Amino acid sequence: MTGPVADGRVDAVCVSGTDPPAVPGRQPVRTGIDKRPVTGRVAVGEAGLDGDVQVNRKYHGGDGQALYAYAQADADFWIAELGRELPPGRFGENLRVSGLDLTGALIGERWRVGTTLLEVSAPRVPCANFARFWDEPQLVKRFTAHGATGAYLRVLETGEIGAGDAVDVVHRPAHEVTTGVAFRIYTTQKHRLAELAPVLDHLPERDRTRLRAKVEAGLAARTGVLA
Numbered sequence: 001m002t003g004p005v006a007d008g009r010v011d012a013v014c015v016s017g018t019d020p021p022a023v024p025g026r027q028p029v030r031t032g033i034d035k036r037p038v039t040g041r042v043a044v045g046e047a048g049l050d051g052d053v054q055v056n057r058k059y060h061g062g063d064g065q066a067l068y069a070y071a072q073a074d075a076d077f078w079i080a081e082l083g084r085e086l087p088p089g090r091f092g093e094n095l096r097v098s099g100l101d102l103t104g105a106l107i108g109e110r111w112r113v114g115t116t117l118l119e120v121s122a123p124r125v126p127c128a129n130f131a132r133f134w135d136e137p138q139l140v141k142r143f144t145a146h147g148a149t150g151a152y153l154r155v156l157e158t159g160e161i162g163a164g165d166a167v168d169v170v171h172r173p174a175h176e177v178t179t180g181v182a183f184r185i186y187t188t189q190k191h192r193l194a195e196l197a198p199v200l201d202h203l204p205e206r207d208r209t210r211l212r213a214k215v216e217a218g219l220a221a222r223t224g225v226l227a
Contacts, residue, residue: 007167008099008169009166010163011097012089013162013163014089014093015036015042016036032052033129037087041114042160044067046066052094064154064205065122067095067153068150071097071102071148073098075090077146092124095113105178105179106120106178106179107122107175107178107199107202109169109173110170111153112166113167113168114160115157116160119154120153121204123183124183125149125186127140144187149183173199175199177196194221
């Protein structure tokens with residue numbers, strides 16, 4: 001299915017900060033989660049935003065993880081939940097967006113943003129560095145339980161993005177695997193791995209490599225049962 005479906009907006013464009021945040025009693029540690037809003041238009045290449053850095057390239061960046069988007073509505077939940085300010089970039093996101101349900105975004109759907117074309121590729125799975133950056137020891141557990149994961153994005157057409165740009169959903173594929181569904185399968189419902197079969201080729205390369213055999217085995221087992 002093609003054609004505009006929903007419109008959102010880029011509230012802020014964020015890249016890695018130049019200095020690690022100060023946490024009392026702790027040695028500062030550089031992390032790609034620490035991103036700050038920038039002004040003006042930012043060039044977007046196949047690897048992501050100009051000036052952005054992924055510190056641990058084993059798990060971050062690369063194919064299918066060039067950009068990360070997080071919704072203001074989901075940030076508002078955490079602002080209320082934790083009683084603290086969470087300005088753009090605090091989730092490690094490159095794009096803080098409004099007007100889009102990112103948990104309901106389909107894996108493989110495409111967005112026209114500025115002069116770029118982006119594809120939703122995967123949910124974000126939180127790690128211990130995320131909890132340390134926020135200084136919230138139970139954050140990974142709470143983030144997983146809440147399930148508002150944001151969306152990793154693949155760059156299909158390079159260009160420029162700036163705050164205030166529209167986010168137009170120009171293609172939604174014919175399946176029902178959302179980032180929220182994929183997140184549950186990745187984390188707490190691995191018995192459902194066969195359900196990732198329709199989106200396997202849209203996932204980031206590292207996820208495809210890690211999951212392909214398990215997804216295909218699960219699909220074969222399900223087919224055998226149905227037969």
